[in-house]
Amino acid sequence: xxxxxxxxxxxxxxxxxxxxxxxxxxxxxxxxxxxxxxxxxxxxxxxxxxxxxxxxxxxxxxxxxxxxxxxxxxxxxxxxxxxxxxxxxxxxxxxxxxxxxxxxxxxxxxxxxxxxxxxxxxxxxxxxxxxxxxxxxxxxxxxxxxxxxxxxxxxxxxxxxxxxxxxxxxxxxxxxxxxxxxxxxxxxxxxxxxxxxxxxxxxxxxxxxxxxxxxxxxxxxxxxxxxxxxxxxxxxxxxxxxxxxxxxxxxxxxxxxxxxxxxxxxxxxxxxxxxxxxxxxxxxxxxxxxxxxxxxxxxxxxxxxxxxxxxxxxxxxxxxxxxxxxxxxxxxxxxxxxxxxxxxxxxxx
Amino acid sequence: xxxxxxxxxxxxxxxxxxxxxxxxxxxxxxxxxxxxxxxxxxxxxxxxxxxxxxxxxxxxxxxxxxxxxxxxxxxxxxxxxxxxxxxxxxxxxxxxxxxxxxxxxxxxxxxxxxxxxxxxxxxxxxxxxxxxxxxxxxxxxxxxxxxxxxxxxxxxxxxxxxxxxxxxxxxxxxxxxxxxxxxxxxxxxxxxxxxxxxxxxxxxxxxxxxxxxxxxxxxxxxxxxxxxxxxxxxxxxxxxxxxxxxxxxxxxxxxxxxxxxxxxxxxxxxxxxxxxxxxxxxxxxxxxxxxxxxxxxxxxxxxxxxxxxxxxxxxxxxxxxxxxxxxxxxxxxxxxxxxxxxxxxxxxx
DNA sequence: TTGATTTTTGCAAACGTTTGCATAAATTTA
DNA sequence: TAAATTTATGCAAACGTTTGCAAAAATCAA
Numbered sequence: 001x002x003x004x005x006x007x008x009x010x011x012x013x014x015x016x017x018x019x020x021x022x023x024x025x026x027x028x029x030x031x032x033x034x035x036x037x038x039x040x041x042x043x044x045x046x047x048x049x050x051x052x053x054x055x056x057x058x059x060x061x062x063x064x065x066x067x068x069x070x071x072x073x074x075x076x077x078x079x080x081x082x083x084x085x086x087x088x089x090x091x092x093x094x095x096x097x098x099x100x101x102x103x104x105x106x107x108x109x110x111x112x113x114x115x116x117x118x119x120x121x122x123x124x125x126x127x128x129x130x131x132x133x134x135x136x137x138x139x140x141x142x143x144x145x146x147x148x149x150x151x152x153x154x155x156x157x158x159x160x161x162x163x164x165x166x167x168x169x170x171x172x173x174x175x176x177x178x179x180x181x182x183x184x185x186x187x188x189x190x191x192x193x194x195x196x197x198x199x200x201x202x203x204x205x206x207x208x209x210x211x212x213x214x215x216x217x218x219x220x221x222x223x224x225x226x227x228x229x230x231x232x233x234x235x236x237x238x239x240x241x242x243x244x245x246x247x248x249x250x251x252x253x254x255x256x257x258x259x260x261x262x263x264x265x266x267x268x269x270x271x272x273x274x275x276x277x278x279x280x281x282x283x284x285x286x287x288x289x290x291x292x293x294x295x296x297x298x299x300x301x302x303x304x305x306x307x308x309x310x311x312x313x314x315x316x317x318x319x320x321x322x323x324x325x326x327x328x329x330x331x332x333x334x335x336x337x338x339x340x341x342x343x344x345x346x347x348x349x
Numbered sequence: 350x351x352x353x354x355x356x357x358x359x360x361x362x363x364x365x366x367x368x369x370x371x372x373x374x375x376x377x378x379x380x381x382x383x384x385x386x387x388x389x390x391x392x393x394x395x396x397x398x399x400x401x402x403x404x405x406x407x408x409x410x411x412x413x414x415x416x417x418x419x420x421x422x423x424x425x426x427x428x429x430x431x432x433x434x435x436x437x438x439x440x441x442x443x444x445x446x447x448x449x450x451x452x453x454x455x456x457x458x459x460x461x462x463x464x465x466x467x468x469x470x471x472x473x474x475x476x477x478x479x480x481x482x483x484x485x486x487x488x489x490x491x492x493x494x495x496x497x498x499x500x501x502x503x504x505x506x507x508x509x510x511x512x513x514x515x516x517x518x519x520x521x522x523x524x525x526x527x528x529x530x531x532x533x534x535x536x537x538x539x540x541x542x543x544x545x546x547x548x549x550x551x552x553x554x555x556x557x558x559x560x561x562x563x564x565x566x567x568x569x570x571x572x573x574x575x576x577x578x579x580x581x582x583x584x585x586x587x588x589x590x591x592x593x594x595x596x597x598x599x600x601x602x603x604x605x606x607x608x609x610x611x612x613x614x615x616x617x618x619x620x621x622x623x624x625x626x627x628x629x630x631x632x633x634x635x636x637x638x639x640x641x642x643x644x645x646x647x648x649x650x651x652x653x654x655x656x657x658x659x660x661x662x663x664x665x666x667x668x669x670x671x672x673x674x675x676x677x678x679x680x681x682x683x684x685x686x687x688x689x690x691x692x693x694x695x696x697x698x
Numbered sequence: 699t700t701g702a703t704t705t706t707t708g709c710a711a712a713c714g715t716t717t718g719c720a721t722a723a724a725t726t727t728a
Numbered sequence: 729t730a731a732a733t734t735t736a737t738g739c740a741a742a743c744g745t746t747t748g749c750a751a752a753a754a755t756c757a758a
Contacts, residue, residue, distance in 0.1 A: 005492060008744055019708045024746055032706060051489075054467040055408040056744035059713050064404065066468075074448070075433055080424045087450060096464055099423070099448040101436060115445060118403040119415075140400070143354060257636055287606055289638040357714055368738045373716055381736060405714035408743050 007048045015044050027052075058120055066096045067310065068116035069125045072104045077253075077282040078152065078299055079127060085303025086125065093311060095122070104129045104225075110137045123147040123310050128154070130195045130225065135160075147313030151306050152297075154325070156196045161313065162325040163305050165297040167197050171204025173332045174249045174277040174295055179212050181338050183247030183275055187220045189234055189259075190251045198223075201251055201279070226251060231258035239266055247275045247338075253282035256292050260337065275338040290336030302328045356397045364393050376401075407469055415445045416659065417465035418474045421453045426602070426631040427501065427648055428476060434652025435474065442660060444471070453478045453574075459486045472496040472659050477504070479544045479574065484509075496662030500655050501646075503674070505545045510662065511674040512654050514646040516546050520553025522681045523598045523626040523644055528561050530624055530687050532596030536569045538583055538608070539600045547572075550600055550628070575600060580607035588615055596624045596687075602631035605641050609686065624687040639685030651677045 009023045016023075018037070025033045026041035044050075058064040067090055071079035087097045098121065102109040109129050116124060117140050124141050126148065135158045141148045142160070154162040171188075178186050188205045191198040206216050222237075224230040231254065238245065239262070250256040256278025260270055268274050270290060278285055278294040285292040305326060358372045365372075367386070374382045375390035393399075407413040416439055420428035436446045447470065451458040458478050465473060466489050473490050475497065484507045490497045491509070503511040520537075527535050537554045540547035555565050571586075573579040580603065587594065588611070599605040605627025609619055617623050619639060627634055627643040634641040654675060 006744095010744080020745080021709080021747070022707055024744095025707090028746085030747095034706065037706080051463065052467055053408070053469065053744050054464075055404050055413065055469050056713090057746075059402070059404040059408050059715090060744080060746045062713075073433065074423050075426075075429045077424075080429060084422065084424060084450060084452075088452070096447075096468075097449075098445075100446075101433060103437070114400065115403075118401055119445075120402065120404050261636065284633050284636055287610065287633055287637050355714095359714080369715080370717070370739080371737055373714095374737090377716085379717095383736065386736080402714050405743090406716075408745090409714080409716045411743075 006053075007050045008053070009050070011048055012041060012044050012050060015048070016040055062120060063122050064120045065094060066098055066119070066121050067123045067125060068098050068100065068112075068119070068121040070100045070102055070109060070112050070116075071127045072102055072129055072153070074099065074101055077284075078280050078297065081299040082127075082151065082303045082306070085300050086307055089304055089307040093307075102129050104131070106131045113137045113140070117141065117146075121146070123149070123314055125149050125151065125306055125310060127152040128195075130192050133194050147310055149306055149310050149313070151302060153195055153197055159323060161309050161323045163302060163309060163328065164197070164325060165302070165328050166330050167200035168204045168207075170279065170295040170297075170330045170332075171201035171249070171251075172208045173204070173330070174279070174293075175205045175208035176211075177293070177332055177334065177338060178247035178249060178275055178277060179208060179214065181247075181271075181275055181340055183245075184214060185220070185243065185245045186214070186247040186249060187222070187238055187245045188249045188251070189222045189224065189226075189231065189255050191226050192223055198251055205249060220245060226255050228254055228258050231255040232262060235259055235262035239268070244268065244274065246273070247277075249277045251279050253278040253280050253285050253292065253294055256294065256337075257282075257284055257288060260288060260292060271337050271339045272341070277332070277338055281333055285335070290339070292337040293335045294333055296331045296333050298328055298330070355402075356399045357402070358399070360397055361390060361393050361399060364397070365389055411469060412471050413469045414443060415447055415468070415470050416472045416474060417447050417449065417461075417468070417470040419449045419451055419458060419461050419465075420476045421478055421502070422450055423448065426633075427629050427646065430648040431476075431500070431652040431655070434649050435656055438653055438656040442656075451478050453480070455480045462486045462489070466490060466495075470495070472498070472663055474498050474500065474655055474659060476501045477544075478502075479541050482543050496659055498655055498659050498662070500651060502544055502546055508672060510658050510672045512651060512658060512677065513546070513674060514651070514677050515679050516549035517553045517556075519628065519644040519646075519679045519681075520550035520598070521557045522553070522679070523628070523642075524554045524557035525560075526642070526681055526683065526687060527596035527598060527624055527626060528557060528563065530596075530620075530689055532594075532624055533563060534569070534592065534594045535563070535596040535598060536571070536587055536594040537598045537600070538571045538573065538575075538580065538604050540575050541572055547600055554598060569594060575604050577603055577607050580604040581611060584608055584611035588617070593617065593623065595622070596626075598626045600628050602627040602629050602634050602641065602643055605643065605686075606631075606633055606637060609637060609641060620686050620688045621690070626681070626687055630682055634684070639688070641686040642684045643682055645680045645682050647677055647679070 009020050013020045013023045023041050026038040069083060074080045074083060083099055090097050100112045102112060106129050109132060123146060135155045138148055149161045151163045154164050175186060190202050193199050209216050222234050224234055248259055250259060256276050259276055263270050263274060270276055276292055278292050281294045281296040285294045358369050362369045362372045372390050375387040418432060423429050423432060432448055439446050449461045451461060455478050458481060472495060484504045487497055498510045500512045503513050524535060539551050542548050558565050571583050573583055597608055599608060605625050608625055612619050612623060619625055625641055627641050630643045630645040634643045
């Protein structure tokens with residue numbers, strides 16, 4: 001390995017016959033350094049092509065100006081959008097973002113938590129895996145007063161800052177909408193109940209049914225990983241015998257899209273014979289035909305709230321207090337997949 | 350800021366009456382440490398809950414076991430897929446990945462390069478912005494013998510390791526396919542020529558036309574940012590006067606999808622009146638109706654080749670030699686958007 | 699001009715880990 | 729048993745930056 005060519009503050013100090021501490025303070029705009037000295041130092045730094053060594057500064061400060069983000073997958077629309085918003089906002093505060101993927105594996109999430117701690121990130125932002133029910137691997141951050149913010153998929157009984165969509169209301173609105181559009185036999189395809197987010201959407205689904213005196217039928221509720229493959233298998237079950245349902249509320253858009261595709265193969269017309277509502281407003285729901293109704297979770301707003309909460313925690317390192325969950329509004333976007341029946345009657349003049 | 354509770358190797362050394370150098374060597378499986386000592390050290394480390402400080406090790410070694418990745422946007426299908434593959438492969442080698450987005454901004458790319466250098470990443474993987482034509486900001490990595498690998502959007506005259514799809518062939522196949530399906534008036538919507546990848550796809554387009562004695566018409570070639578908005582504006586131009594083209598080859602799928610949507614609004618039938626081919630096999634091309642033909646770039650293969658090349662460079666830090674570009678195959682996926690005309694004739698018995 | 703006060707800078711140590719070289723301890727050989 | 733050789737461990741310094749405390753320099757007031 002050839003010798004490094006990198007300049008350090010020692011080089012600057014020698015060129016100007018100053019101490020390294022003066023150079024460091026000048027480069028960091030310390031108020032106790034004269035403007036004249038500061039100017040000389042910065043000029044020489046530019047002349048020598050000096051670049052700071054973040055590892056050294058981080059070691060000394062025990063801070064890295066870096067935030068760790070753990071999401072299940074960046075190929076999913078919602079996490080990718082939020083990641084982008086978070087990165088752009090953090091940049092305004094001079095922080096850098098390390099994006100990590102758990103691939104929905106609990107073991108990988110633990111490894112990532114340890115790795116990010118070892119890298120001394122100044123804060124952690126997490127959307128958990130589908131299967132994370134024990135959150136003790138995050139204790140190391142909380143014990144050391146390093147801020148942690150959870151978003152979307154969040155812990156249930158773990159006192160930490162949480163920012164989530166209104167999942168209960170989302171499930172309620174999606175189901176009520178289907179009912180308003182005439183559906184009386186509504187399937188709900190949910191994610192696994194190990195993840196609290198889906199528990200709430202199911203609760204919203206049940207509430208809407210109850211409010212309209214529609215019985216909750218256990219064989220119209222499915223719990224699964226929300227992948228295309230799982231959705232396809234679930235469709236086989238749903239449409240294996242008549243009577244078919246007249247509405248389906250899917251807890252993510254990949255599932256809703258798959259239901260649509262399955263109906264195409266068995267010649268069930270959407271929305272005439274079956275109405276569909278998805279979740280998260282994935283861009284695909286707009287371009288598919290017919291476009292799919294979906295619950296929008298405002299990822300941009302969530303991303304911004306996440307960063308604001310994180311900055312607040314970083315800048316006010318008081319002892320941990322009780323955290324109140326922060327709820328981001330949701331909105332049902334009605335599209336053709338759940339359109340009202342077309343009236344075939346004509347009034348005579 | 351409260352006092353840290355973290356244990357260091359000094360704590361382990363004191364507990365066992367060993368030197369810190371022995372503890373360090375034991376934890377790193379140095380062959381000069383006895384198995385008995387190694388076991389005692391590792392056991393005590395576990396007992397004390399020791400976690401290494403990556404900043405300290407990185408500073409001492411001038412290595413961080415971290416790779417920096419710069420892509421235009423992670424919300425785009427191709428970069429997101431490659432990022433995921435790269436991260437998973439790097440994990441097998443004990444490396445961590447920092448994913449950064451340039452948001453297609455040259456200035457942001459420069460800032461990210463400097464930041465990643467400051468963080469002392471052991472290697473850099475880059476897909477450049479649309480507008481990067483001066484690559485000197487990467488010199489700092491090459492001067493310091495830190496491996497750099499470019500993929501997809503790559504430099505043209507800059508001696509560095511490059512892994513890219515066969516863009517020339519992709520443009521050629523897409524256009525030939527349209528010709529074989531009967532198109533004679535083919536539009537090509539390209540990205541900006543500041544990016545070499547699009548230069549090659551245009552060249553393939555032109556070659557296919559020439560081989561079939563179809564004149565290249567300048568008003569059937571468009572250069573733009575490949576966004577939905579730009580594509581919509583371009584469609585307005587294309588379909589502002591007759592005769593309309595009978596085929597469109599778009600240099601990315603977002604553009605192809607937008608063309609399809611535009612045709613729906615002006616009642617141009619796809620594929621009967623206009624055939625469409627996109628690029629990158631975005632999942633949306635499959636679920637839209639009719640499904641869009643698209644050039645698949647095998648992102649998984651590309652991601653694996655990127656990591657393999659990077660590992661080779663990291664493990665063989667010889668002086669820079671001439672690099673040969675590595676070409677990843679592509680394949681045209683024919684779908685209904687470019688289907689052959691349906692024959693309406695019936696033979697009489 | 700001298701003393702008091704304020705501003706600016708330097709010394710030395712800290713941060714946690716790794717490793718070259720020297721030395722101590724253990725093992726082998728004569 | 730002594731000498732030679734091998735194995736295992738310790739000392740000290742390195743890595744680049746930051747900062748508490750002390751001291752030097754500059755400025756102000758009497």
